[in-house]
Amino acid sequence: MIFELCPEEATFLSRVRQFANEVVLPQTREWEKNTAFAPSIWGQLGEIGLLSMTLPVEKGGIGVSCSAYVEACRELAKADPALSMNVAAINALCVGHIDHFGTPEQQTKYLPGIVKGDIKLAWGLTEPDAGSDARRVRTAATPIADQPGYFHLNGEKMFITNGGNADLIIMVARTSETELSAFLLETNQPGFEIVERIHTIGVSASNTVRFKLDNAVAWHTPCTFEQAIGLLYRGRLGIAAMAVGIAEKAQELALEYSKQREQFNRRLCDMQSVQNMLADNETEIEAARLLLHKGAMLYDRGESVVKISSQAKLYASETANRATNRAIQIHGGRGMTSMYLVEKLWRDAKLTEIGEGCSEIQRMVIAKQALR
Ligand SMILES: Cc1cc2nc3c(=O)[nH]c(=O)nc-3n(C[C@H](O)[C@H](O)[C@H](O)COP(=O)(O)OP(=O)(O)OC[C@H]3O[C@@H](n4cnc5c(N)ncnc54)[C@H](O)[C@@H]3O)c2cc1C
Numbered sequence: 001m002i003f004e005l006c007p008e009e010a011t012f013l014s015r016v017r018q019f020a021n022e023v024v025l026p027q028t029r030e031w032e033k034n035t036a037f038a039p040s041i042w043g044q045l046g047e048i049g050l051l052s053m054t055l056p057v058e059k060g061g062i063g064v065s066c067s068a069y070v071e072a073c074r075e076l077a078k079a080d081p082a083l084s085m086n087v088a089a090i091n092a093l094c095v096g097h098i099d100h101f102g103t104p105e106q107q108t109k110y111l112p113g114i115v116k117g118d119i120k121l122a123w124g125l126t127e128p129d130a131g132s133d134a135r136r137v138r139t140a141a142t143p144i145a146d147q148p149g150y151f152h153l154n155g156e157k158m159f160i161t162n163g164g165n166a167d168l169i170i171m172v173a174r175t176s177e178t179e180l181s182a183f184l185l186e187t188n189q190p191g192f193e194i195v196e197r198i199h200t201i202g203v204s205a206s207n208t209v210r211f212k213l214d215n216a217v218a219w220h221t222p223c224t225f226e227q228a229i230g231l232l233y234r235g236r237l238g239i240a241a242m243a244v245g246i247a248e249k250a251q252e253l254a255l256e257y258s259k260q261r262e263q264f265n266r267r268l269c270d271m272q273s274v275q276n277m278l279a280d281n282e283t284e285i286e287a288a289r290l291l292l293h294k295g296a297m298l299y300d301r302g303e304s305v306v307k308i309s310s311q312a313k314l315y316a317s318e319t320a321n322r323a324t325n326r327a328i329q330i331h332g333g334r335g336m337t338s339m340y341l342v343e344k345l346w347r348d349a350k351l352t353e354i355g356e357g358c359s360e361i362q363r364m365v366i367a368k369q370a371l372r
Pocket of ligand 1: 122124162200
């Protein structure tokens, strides 16, 4: 690690590690099979502080550094990548949004329930026709005449993580031909309708949905599009942490298996070709972790993380895909079966190259920064 955590953060992370190993990991296959987390998970996450990492103590959160936040996401990903993805997005994009742009009234109304896991969250940007091109969002926000601060939303959102569980969604919508902003929408209303549960090849326990908004009432959080989207920089560090966790777990399993399995009267780990795969994993994972930690450290120092967060996400996600692929190779045929966790990690890793901006978008951001 290239940063120091304070004693309180170290204690928090040891609790997260214990929770990940003892509670999360044993359930990861069952959650995948059920395409759902255990309902009790939200209260447990709240109790540990995993739903309020980005919220300052004076607002009821545990207010840890970005360094501790990415470490928590990394630990969770080693146990269940889908849960890590949810926790990363909820903290960076949802709680972060209410913390930065919510009015005092909104914060008072929602934060106590959010912190405990009673109010479940999602973040809604993507639409059927607005993916990488996020400015193309068409969901329309129209002020409600006799309700200052409230708008009617009309449109459709797609690929929204935790959207099927969420009580409250942070929604990006268009306020005019040229302007976009963000809103808080309670899902318990007739204007909100889930159209489809989207089943994905990886992170399947995560409740990803497509939904429709038909004159849904939403509360404006005063912010520009750029401000709302700016939360993605810390968010991308969370996804990079998820990717590093996946890669670390795959490498752990590959090392263990290669020491046990014998062919040609020697262990797999004694074969040069297998060692090469292990060495490449080891080196790439170390590099990905360093980028991640540098990004978190810069964020904690208040410096810009526009470039480093894209670099960390890009490199860590591609590392996770390569490392899980090599881990399957080392497991041979068994690696392709559900008896071993590496096939699941390989499927889960794919999301990290797509969510919160695909690799091509990360390369665009990095090149733009380099060419400035
Ligand atoms: C499991 C899951 C969870 C998600 N959770 C959320 C969520 O909680 N909230 C939310 O708002 N969104 C969420 N998303 C959406 C995600 O952010 C988008 O899928 C992603 O940004 C890509 O958008 P798209 O799928 O529309 O792909 P498109 O934008 O259609 O792009 C398809 C492909 O085209 C290429 N491409 C696109 N643009 C360019 C370019 N400019 N240059 C070069 N190549 C390009 C890339 O290879 C890209 O992968 C989630 C997605 C998944 C799969």
